[in-house]
Amino acid sequence: MRITASTDVGLRSEQNQDCYKAGRLGDDSYWIVLCDGMGGVTSGGEASYVCVSYLSQAFSDTLIDLASPAEVQRFMLDAVVKCNEILYNLSSEDDGRIMMGTTVVMACIRNSFVQIVHAGDSRAYHISKRNINQL
Template identity: 35%
Template sequence: MKIAAITDIGSCRQENQDNYCAQQLAGGTAWGIVCDGMGGVNGGRIAARIATDTMQQYFARQMRALQPGGEKSFIMRGFDVTNRAVYDKATSDPEMLGMGTTGVCAYAGNGYAHIVHAGDSRAYLYHEGELRQITRDHSMVQQLVDSGQITREQASLHPQKNLITRALGVAANIVPEYNRCEIEAGDILLLCTDGLTNMIPDGEIARVLKEVPFFDATNILVDRALQAGGQDNITVLLMGVETTEVNNG
């Protein structure tokens, strides 16, 4: 797995409340998380940092215990631990009350990507020129789309599109959503905040991933979002699936 990532404050915000972390692991596997914080003067930034730090510590301490077939429970448990860390800070510090963060986390390798998320930060799979959204936004507007009250096109213009229905740290317990997809050499996993997806359409993202070299694509995507207005913090994390070399010695 190869990794490229970038975060940018955007054109309209006073601070960057996004955060991310990604690491290559042994055996050609990798993991990454992207968070978009919310709440208070510093609350969102701190919530996102706690979430990424906690998930990093979880992988560092628990990875050795992960058994094949246990990926779902492993990554879901990591989200529980992370949620509790943000919640404990939010409830113990009066200045942090009400803070929280979206989170989308992927563990990839051995032919599969295991993805868990809460909120409207997204995971996509780019495969053979096509970009497919893996996660489903936990938002008021997505609920309206799911129930047929508005179309996807109307959702992109809805004034309440930023109201999310799930987040890390806002309650003692969380019900994140898990997805799994097959991956193969040449595929790219994209984890991103809505500062990217609210600014440029999926088709344009797919075109960049197709035409631009892997390690340049993150900067190009951020530039496109800034050109479109850069109305929010922008975070882009790419995980590229490489050919696994088998040595039969």
């Protein structure tokens, strides 16, 4: 299995607010999380970092105990909701963070199934030598 990620600041921004991390658990479980921050130079980057940090730790702590694809999907959805709560609480504490937010896309590849969750306009793609397909 080969998982790659790439990020680019784009044409309109001066700072990249993307953050991503991938991991492997055991012989058959892989996960990847990518967040694209929004809401200003510092708060968007912080939001994406906070979410990637939380989600990667959640995957490491929990994924090995989940048996079925349905359990993995529920875990992933609950983890995104928890990230939203964390960011909301951070933004409530400081006016400088009031517009903080991030998109998120994450995938779990396990045995013969892939689970994907996204919020916002970030998406996952399968790229082969001949095609690029949005998942």
